[in-house]
Amino acid sequence: MIGLNEFLLLSAALFCIGLYIVVAKRNAIQILIGVELMLNAAILNLVAFGKYDKINNGGQVFALFAIVLAAAVTAVALAIILNVYRQYKTIDPSKINKLGD
Amino acid sequence: MIPDQAHIAHIQTFHTVVAVVLPLLAAVINNFIPNKLKITGWISTIAILLSAAFAISVFAAVWNTTAVHTQQLWFTIGATKVYAGVWLNNLSVMMLALVPVIALPVHIYSMAYMKEDERFNRYFTYLSFFCFSMLALVVVDSTILLYAFWELVGFSSYLLIGFWFTRDKAVQANKKAFIMNRIGDVGLLSAVIILFAQYGTFDLVRLFGDNGLVSKSVIENGVWIAPAGQLPAVWQYVAFAGIFLGMAAKSAQFPLHTWLPDAMEGPTSVSALIHAATMVAAGVFLLGRAYPLFTPEELSVFAVIGCFTAFMAASIALTQNDLKRILAYSTISQLGFMVLAMGVGAYASSLFHLATHAFFKCLLFLVAGIVIHEMQHIKHENHLDIDPQNILYMGGLRKKLPLTFISAVIGSLALIGLLFTSGYLSKDGILIQAFEWAEGKAWYFQLVPAGALLTSLLTAFYVSRLIVKVFFGKFRLLNINPDIKLHISDGGWNYKMPLVLLALCSLFPLFSLHPWLYEHAWLYQGFLPANHLERMNVYHTLIPVGVNIFCVIVMYLAYAMYVKRNYVARQNGWLFRLSYNQWYIDAIYNKLFVKGALALSNLLYWFDRTVIDGIVNLLRSITGTLSSLAEWADRYVVNGIIYLITVLVRRTGNLVRLFQGGKLQYYMYSMLAVVLLVFIFKLLIS
Numbered sequence: 140m141i142g143l144n145e146f147l148l149l150s151a152a153l154f155c156i157g158l159y160i161v162v163a164k165r166n167a168i169q170i171l172i173g174v175e176l177m178l179n180a181a182i183l184n185l186v187a188f189g190k191y192d193k194i195n196n197g198g199q200v201f202a203l204f205a206i207v208l209a210a211a212v213t214a215v216a217l218a219i220i221l222n223v224y225r226q227y228k229t230i231d232p233s234k235i236n237k238l239g240d
Numbered sequence: 241m242i243p244d245q246a247h248i249a250h251i252q253t254f255h256t257v258v259a260v261v262l263p264l265l266a267a268v269i270n271n272f273i274p275n276k277l278k279i280t281g282w283i284s285t286i287a288i289l290l291s292a293a294f295a296i297s298v299f300a301a302v303w304n305t306t307a308v309h310t311q312q313l314w315f316t317i318g319a320t321k322v323y324a325g326v327w328l329n330n331l332s333v334m335m336l337a338l339v340p341v342i343a344l345p346v347h348i349y350s351m352a353y354m355k356e357d358e359r360f361n362r363y364f365t366y367l368s369f370f371c372f373s374m375l376a377l378v379v380v381d382s383t384i385l386l387y388a389f390w391e392l393v394g395f396s397s398y399l400l401i402g403f404w405f406t407r408d409k410a411v412q413a414n415k416k417a418f419i420m421n422r423i424g425d426v427g428l429l430s431a432v433i434i435l436f437a438q439y440g441t442f443d444l445v446r447l448f449g450d451n452g453l454v455s456k457s458v459i460e461n462g463v464w465i466a467p468a469g470q471l472p473a474v475w476q477y478v479a480f481a482g483i484f485l486g487m488a489a490k491s492a493q494f495p496l497h498t499w500l501p502d503a504m505e506g507p508t509s510v511s512a513l514i515h516a517a518t519m520v521a522a523g524v525f526l527l528g529r530a531y532p533l534f535t536p537e538e539l540s541v542f543a544v545i546g547c548f549t550a551f552m553a554a555s556i557a558l559t560q561n562d563l564k565r566i567l568a569y570s571t572i573s574q575l576g577f578m579v580l581a582m583g584v585g586a587y588a589s590s591l592f593h594l595a596t597h598a599f600f601k602c603l604l605f606l607v608a609g610i611v612i613h614e615m616q617h618i619k620h621e622n623h624l625d626i627d628p629q630n631i632l633y634m635g636g637l638r639k640k641l642p643l644t645f646i647s648a649v650i651g652s653l654a655l656i657g658l659l660f661t662s663g664y665l666s667k668d669g670i671l672i673q674a675f676e677w678a679e680g681k682a683w684y685f686q687l688v689p690a691g692a693l694l695t696s697l698l699t700a701f702y703v704s705r706l707i708v709k710v711f712f713g714k715f716r717l718l719n720i721n722p723d724i725k726l727h728i729s730d731g732g733w734n735y736k737m738p739l740v741l742l743a744l745c746s747l748f749p750l751f752s753l754h755p756w757l758y759e760h761a762w763l764y765q766g767f768l769p770a771n772h773l774e775r776m777n778v779y780h781t782l783i784p785v786g787v788n789i790f791c792v793i794v795m796y797l798a799y800a801m802y803v804k805r806n807y808v809a810r811q812n813g814w815l816f817r818l819s820y821n822q823w824y825i826d827a828i829y830n831k832l833f834v835k836g837a838l839a840l841s842n843l844l845y846w847f848d849r850t851v852i853d854g855i856v857n858l859l860r861s862i863t864g865t866l867s868s869l870a871e872w873a874d875r876y877v878v879n880g881i882i883y884l885i886t887v888l889v890r891r892t893g894n895l896v897r898l899f900q901g902g903k904l905q906y907y908m909y910s911m912l913a914v915v916l917l918v919f920i921f922k923l924l925i926s
Contacts, residue, residue: 161905162908162909233903
């Protein structure tokens with residue numbers, strides 16, 4: 140039987156992997172993927188806790204909201220990365236150390 | 241049209257001011273004339289000639305008429321108005337005429353006497369300035385001005401006495417004269433201040449004039465009562481003592497007389513001027529001005545001191561060998577006579593003697609100048625090592641210097657006071673009145689006329705000794721060196737004219753048409769009070785006759801002693817030594833005051849060196865220690881704190897900079913770390 144603990148453990152694992160990707164990767168797209176993983180870990184938590192609210196299904200609803208928001212955020216982030224690439228000819232965040240026009 | 245009184249006063253005042261200012265003008269002009277031009281002598285001489293002419297015209301106009309007193313406001317302090325002006329009465333016009341008349345021959349003489357001196361111009365600058373000071377002193381009408389010119393006379397005499405300032409003795413002499421005169425100046429100044437405190441005025445006329453404030457004040461029960469106020473009587477005595485000190489310093493009376501013999505270091509022409517009419521006369525003049533101030537007891541002090549000074553100086557003059565020094569002591573002695581005369585109430589005789597003495601003493605000094613000049617000539621010509629002023633080297637000069645000899649004899653007879661000279665008229669008057677004064681008084685007052693009488697005999701002796709040693713006998717240098725040739729003479733007109741002029745003035749006709757009755761002298765009569773004593777007692781006949789006879793005997797004695805037997809005094813008797821060493825007064829002053837002052841100053845020097853300097857050094861080392869402490873604190877504490885702060889700031893900055901690497905993922909790390917820290921912290925405290 141899969142209980143709440145397993146969901147939370149999975150979520151924590153997912154979060155840690157996302158975190159690792161965010162801090163370790165040298166590619167902005169990968170970092171974005173890491174962010175998405177962490178986001179999904181949070182959504183998984185929401186869904187898991189939503190089990191205790193069967194009447195309103197607040198967890199599920201909120202998860203849907205979050206997924207939509209994540210999609211929007213990703214779109215914006217990709218647009219930023221695209222612009223950054225145009226500006227710096229790289230998407231390695233450690234090389235992007237100048238603000239400028 | 242007859243000019244009114246005010247107009248006459250105005251003219252006389254103007255003439256007086258011109259007479260006074262002319263020598264000053266000459267001094268100022270001379271000061272700017274380069275030393276190569278020798279016209280300064282003429283400038284000064286012409287100035288003093290014109291001054292004499294103006295002075296005589298003032299004298300003729302004012303003598304025995306109403307006194308002229310002109311003044312104008314000088315300055316105002318609070319309610320006190322101080323006036324400056326001139327006061328011409330018989331006393332001041334006599335002095336006003338006397339000073340330039342004596343100074344004129346001295347100026348003429350100086351032109352020749354100082355001809356070779358390289359500072360000829362400065363000499364005449366000083367000489368004119370000296371005459372100016374003295375002329376101004378006698379005519380001013382305020383005690384402040386009197387004091388100012390009193391100081392100036394002292395100062396200019398200082399310049400002249402030390403004229404040959406490269407000689408150490410001259411420097412010592414003028415220093416001595418100056419210090420002695422300063423003592424007198426302090427006295428006069430305190431008298432001026434006390435008189436102002438008592439009477440509230442500096443005006444001499446209001447103080448000492450006829451019916452002046454001083455004559456209206458009395459001393460009763462220890463209080464000195466004046467018309468306007470009163471003071472304890474002791475202040476009157478202090479004022480008297482102040483005037484006495486001033487007089488004693490200027491006129492070389494007993495306690496303060498020692499500067500005068502030393503003042504002989506100046507040029508002889510200066511000695512002639514100082515000792516005749518100018519400087520030394522100032523003291524007697526002051527007594528004449530301030531005469532109403534003195535009480536009978538105070539006058540007795542003058543009589544005693546004058547008599548003592550006269551006797552002491554005469555006794556010293558007996559054994560001196562320096563030509564000028566003998567004359568200097570004779571001056572002191574004669575001044576003693578004048579002060580004595582003031583003291584015994586012979587006011588007129590005192591001033592009369594002042595005038596006659598001025599002429600014959602000036603004459604004698606000019607004679608001495610010629611003799612010394614010629615002796616110096618001999619000394620240089622024969623390369624001798626002698627003191628040109630020592631009378632023991634002289635002798636027999638009457639054949640070589642006939643005019644000088646005759647002048648010297650006339651001057652000496654006048655100094656002795658023999659018949660037909662001016663000195664007879666004035667000096668016997670003093671003697672007679674001294675006897676009249678002592679009559680009916682206690683026995684010790686009899687010592688005063690007796691001392692005066694003895695002094696005149698001593699005078700006869702030392703003057704004869706001087707004349708005999710210088711002019712009679714054989715020229716004594718020939719004993720030492722028989723090859724000496726004498727190329728000497730009386731000198732040019734610059735020498736002869738003053739001698740003749742002064743010699744004529746030393747005879748009786750200038751002062752009295754009657755050769756043996758001093759009461760007939762016009763100068764004497766001009767000073768007589770209205771209630772003077774008539775010729776009424778035996779003294780008036782006995783004393784002149786007796787003195788003259790004795791003087792002649794003494795003179796013959798001297799002549800016999802020194803010419804016929806070539807007498808040499810025993811030099812080991814205590815009387816001789818007392819006289820020769822000038823009564824040891826210089827030595828006593830030296831021991832008492834000079835040594836004392838030196839010891840005191842050494843003590844003060846030691847105090848300064850050890851205590852004051854010690855304290856200063858202590859302070860310095862304390863400050864040094866403190867400052868090095870402060871330096872240490874500054875270096876290690878203050879700087880240390882600042883350094884610590886900078887290190888902390890830098891470390892913090894470095895630390896914080898680590899987080900701001902500009903790399904995105906580091907920010908993530910830091911965020912992660914902060915969140916972890918928060919959680920750990922939360923776990924720890926829960």
